[in-house]
Amino acid sequence: MDTEQVLDELARSSKGRLRYGQEGVEPGQGQSSLVLQLSSHLVKFLEKTTGNVEVISTPRIDPSPRPESITPRAQRLVEPRRKESARLSANLGTTSRKQYQAISQTLELSQRAQQDNIRFSTNQSSEETRKNQQQLMKEHDMRVEKRFQEAERLEKEKSAAERVALLRELAKAIHLEELTLSVLPDSTITEEKAFFALLQHIKALITSTQGNADEGGPPTAELLLAIQFHLLDLRNLAVAARQARDLHEQQLAHAKLLQEEKEAASNRALEQQKKRQQEEEQKKREQEEEQKKQARELAQGAVTVLDAWCQKLEQDMLDTERACTTLSSRQEPQVKKIRSDINRAVAIPINQISSNAGSHLRDILSRLLALLSGKTITSGGHMVSVSLHPQGLSFAQMKLAEKFVCQGEEEVASHHEAAFPLAAVACGVWEEYPTFGQLLLAALNRRCPYVVPRHLARLSTQSQDDYFRILGYKYSDDVLEKQDNFLKRMSGMMRLYAAILVARPPTHLHKTSQHGFCFGWRWLSQTLNLEPVPELTPTLIFDFLEVAGSAMVLHYKGQFWKLLLLLQKEYFVRIKAVSNSDQMGPFNRLDTFIQLILRTRHIPPAKGVLTDSFWRT
Structure with missing residues (x-):
């Protein structure tokens, strides 16, 4: 857009038009200064870009009086002034165009500088935005990765807890089997020996697994599956052991019955022998009692003699003391x-x-x-x-x-x-x-x-x-x-x-x-x-x-x-x-x-x- 178009736009502007005069002349700035009536936006722009132009934004007022309102005498009086004004306006127009060209150049330079600043700011802002977006994307990826890892950790913990709970259930089941059968280590029944051996193996396996779990390593699914299979084998052996034990107890009961019959016969023989011995001992005791009786009688006689002797000795002493x-x-x-x-x-x-x-x-x-x-x-x-x-x-x-x-x-x-x-x-x-x-x-x-x-x-x-x-x-x-x-x-x-x-x-x-x-x-x-x-x-x-x-x-x-x-x-x-x-x-x-x-x-x-x-x- 050239200078004339800018002036035309300014003249047609509803917000105001250019006004110039000598009121704004300041020392060191020339004989006159340009006073423009601009919009508020352009005023702010000119204040930032010019240092020797006073910008005043005022409403546009037409100073010319209406023709019908002027009297002849007034027209005569005004006419010199109007002519002077026209001359001044012509002179001022030439001066204002030059000043406007300078202002336009200044505005153009200012706009270019502003555009450069805007482009530089935009480029710089775009680079920072791109970096921020990259940082945000990276942070987003990290948060997603953390959520994924946390979900994976929770899943592992849940799976480990389930395996530990299953291990405890298996330990309880094995303990219940042990209490139900109550096999002694020195049992002579083959099935019970096999049951006890497998039981000890499973208990050792569970103990070592629980030890690993306490140290932070949950039991593996393969190990739990192996224990479950062992538990099934243990239950089958328990059934076989019970059957073998019942058979063994029947055999023992039969053998005990035979032994009791044998002992009863032996006891009867012993009782008869004991009865004969008691009779012999009774006879022997009677003989000993008779001998003791005779000995007591002899001893009593001796004691009687000794008592009499002691009495005589005491009497002799008493007689001597009295004498x-x-x-x-x-x-x-x-x-x-x-x-x-x-x-x-x-x-x-x-x-x-x-x-x-x-x-x-x-x-x-x-x-x-x-x-x-x-x-x-x-x-x-x-x-x-x-x-x-x-x-x-x-x-x-x-x-x-x-x-x-x-x-x-x-x-x-x-x-x-x-x-x-x-x-x-x-x-x-x-x-x-x-x-x-x-x-x-x-x-x-x-x-x-x-x-x-x-x-x-x-x-x-x-x-x-x-x-x-x-x-x-x-x-x-x-x-x-x-x-x-x-x-x-x-x-x-x-x-x-x-x-x-x-x-x-x-x-x-x-x-x-x-x-x-x-x-x-x-x-x-x-x-x-x-x-x-x-x-x-x-x-x-x-x-x-x-x-x-x-x-x-x-x-x-x-x-x-x-x-x-x-x-x-x-x-x-x-x-x-x-x-x-x-x-x-x-x-x-x-x-x-x-x-x-x-x-x-x-x-x-x-x-x-x-x-x-x-x-x-």
């Missing part, structure tokens, strides 16, 4: 002096008894015999004689017996070898004064009632403390002594008694004790007829055999060995029956001793025994 009442209890100075002198004259020699030399024991024995004979002796710096008082001899014998027993209770209990010199001196006194021997046995029986073996029953009128005192126990401040102390005291006095049984008087070495081997045999045999007392009985038997066993076996020879065999075979059983585990110490010691002497057929002499060579010292 010595004046000397024992009177408080007159002279009586007290005689009593004290006799006690000192008895105690000092007894305390000096030892196994140092035979001459030493003979000297002590001679001093004691001199005292009892009524001679005046010196003891502790005092002149002593039993003849100074009518009861002096009985009192001296009673105190001498008590002192010997006291030494056995204390000294021998601690030093076992002390029993032999004490027994030798006691036998020497006993040889000259038999009354002393009876008092010695009575004193022993009082403190150790087991030197005369008999059953000490508790009377209905006795208290428990009185009964324990009769058994030989001591009380200190109404407190019963300990069992260990009691056994130790009884052991000491039993060893003294056993030493007296085999001792020889120092003055008559060719003679035996007046209370000799026969009383030892009676003690052991009668003890075996009594019910044993736990701990006490094996202790006393051991002490007796260790002290007197060697002399007894030399005296009685084979008969004494038979008595020891009876002790081992029969009496040991009775001791075990009444002893608990805490009371087996003394029995074990006795058992070891008896086994040794029976195996070697020799009882060694006890430590401290007085030999013939001792008496020559």
Whole structure:
């Protein structure tokens, strides 16, 4: 479009037309400036593209007055102005065309620049759009791929869950088959063996499959199919196994019936044989009961004799105590002096008894015999004689017996070898004064009632403390002594008694004790007829055999060995029956001793025994 066409278009525009004048002239921009009346869109465009043109958009107004409204006078007045205006308009037209051409060129350049900018912006926008579209397509493809992968993953998980559930169902079914048949691993039925083997194979397969599933690998369809086939085989084997088991049970029932019939016949024969044996045993028991009855009668007779002997010993002691009442209890100075002198004259020699030399024991024995004979002796710096008082001899014998027993209770209990010199001196006194021997046995029986073996029953009128005192126990401040102390005291006095049984008087070495081997045999045999007392009985038997066993076996020879065999075979059983585990110490010691002497057929002499060579010292 050329310039004239643009001006024509502008002239015909309903929105406005060009208006020019000198009002817009500014310093430095020339004598005049062009003032155009344009539309709002063109105004904005010119404002952006021109810097020396003032664009004003105003409504188009025709400044020419209408002809009919002008008066002649006004026309005359206006006419110069109109002419001037026409001249100016002509001049201005030429100037405005030049300016318009410049503006048109400027507008064209601006439009070309704008078009170039638009084309550049469009090209750049198209490239970015293409890149964005490619990025969007790529993102879309990625989202589609993710959806596809997610759907595939869900499908796999669903399939794996279904396979795991199927595996569990198969495991339950196999467990149910196992519970239904209950096959033992050591079954002898072939079908059951096959069933058990297949069952173990399937269980191992399922276990390994479950292990893989726990680690993240679900069971495969092929593996599940194989397990299903195995399950079908297992059910078929279960049916066959049940049938085989039924047949086997029928066979067993038949065999059991035959066995029961056979056992019934055997039982009848055994019952007949047992009946014959019972009849024979009954006869044997009757015979044994008769023998035991006779033995009890004999034992009762012996016990009766022993009881009478003990009563006589106790009565002799009581008579002696009553006879010595004046000397024992009177408080007159002279009586007290005689009593004290006799006690000192008895105690000092007894305390000096030892196994140092035979001459030493003979000297002590001679001093004691001199005292009892009524001679005046010196003891502790005092002149002593039993003849100074009518009861002096009985009192001296009673105190001498008590002192010997006291030494056995204390000294021998601690030093076992002390029993032999004490027994030798006691036998020497006993040889000259038999009354002393009876008092010695009575004193022993009082403190150790087991030197005369008999059953000490508790009377209905006795208290428990009185009964324990009769058994030989001591009380200190109404407190019963300990069992260990009691056994130790009884052991000491039993060893003294056993030493007296085999001792020889120092003055008559060719003679035996007046209370000799026969009383030892009676003690052991009668003890075996009594019910044993736990701990006490094996202790006393051991002490007796260790002290007197060697002399007894030399005296009685084979008969004494038979008595020891009876002790081992029969009496040991009775001791075990009444002893608990805490009371087996003394029995074990006795058992070891008896086994040794029976195996070697020799009882060694006890430590401290007085030999013939001792008496020559």
